[in-house]
Amino acid sequence: MATVTYECPDDPDGCLRATSPGFCTRHPAAELEAVRVTAFADAPAAEPASVPIEASVATAQLNLRFRDRVLPIPPSGMDIGRECGPLADLPGMAELTQVSRQHAKVYPLNGHLYVKDADSLNHTYVDGRLVETPRRLRAGQVLRLGLDVELHVEAAEFDEFGLPL
Numbered sequence: 001m002a003t004v005t006y007e008c009p010d011d012p013d014g015c016l017r018a019t020s021p022g023f024c025t026r027h028p029a030a031e032l033e034a035v036r037v038t039a040f041a042d043a044p045a046a047e048p049a050s051v052p053i054e055a056s057v058a059t060a061q062l063n064l065r066f067r068d069r070v071l072p073i074p075p076s077g078m079d080i081g082r083e084c085g086p087l088a089d090l091p092g093m094a095e096l097t098q099v100s101r102q103h104a105k106v107y108p109l110n111g112h113l114y115v116k117d118a119d120s121l122n123h124t125y126v127d128g129r130l131v132e133t134p135r136r137l138r139a140g141q142v143l144r145l146g147l148d149v150e151l152h153v154e155a156a157e158f159d160e161f162g163l164p165l
C-alpha cells in the first residue's frame with residue numbers, strides 16, 4: 001500500500017505534513033500538495049520516489065510586475081537576476097545592488113510554478129518570508145529580492161484567442 005505524503009506549499013518545513021489531502025491547519029487557504037510516495041509504509045527507509053510530474057510545463061500562468069513592467073513567466077520557468085532572465089534587460093537594473101547576478105529561479109513542477117533562491121547574497125522572500133526551500137508562487141504574492149526590489153506576482157490574462165493581454 002503506497003503512502004502519499006502531503007505538505008503545505010506555503011511553508012513546507014514549518015507546517016505539519018499529512019498523509020491525506022486537505023488544507024494546512026496554519027494556512028487555511030493553502031491546499032496541501034502531494035510531495036512523495038513511499039511504496040510501503042513499513043518498508044525499510046528507501047529513497048523517496050517523486051510523485052509523477054503531471055506536466056513538464058506549468059499550467060498556472062503568472063506574470064511578475066516590476067514597477068510598470070510586466071514580465072511574463074514562461075511555462076518552462078525562468079532565471080531572475082541582475083544579469084539573467086528578463087530583469088537583466090530592464091533599464092536601471094545594473095544599479096540595483098541588492099540583486100545578485102543570478103538571484104532566484106522560477107520553475108514548473110506538477111503544473112505549478114515554484115521559486116527557489118539561487119544562493120543570492122541578499123536572499124529571496126515571498127510575502128516577507130525568507131525562501132529557504134522552494135516555495136509555490138501564487139497570484140497576489142510579493143516576491144522580494146534582497147531588501148527593496150519587489151516583484152508582484154499576478155495572474156496572466158488572455159484574450160479570446162488565448163494570447164496574453
Ligand SMILES: [Zn+2]
Nearest residue numbers: 008015024027
Ligand atoms: Zn502551512
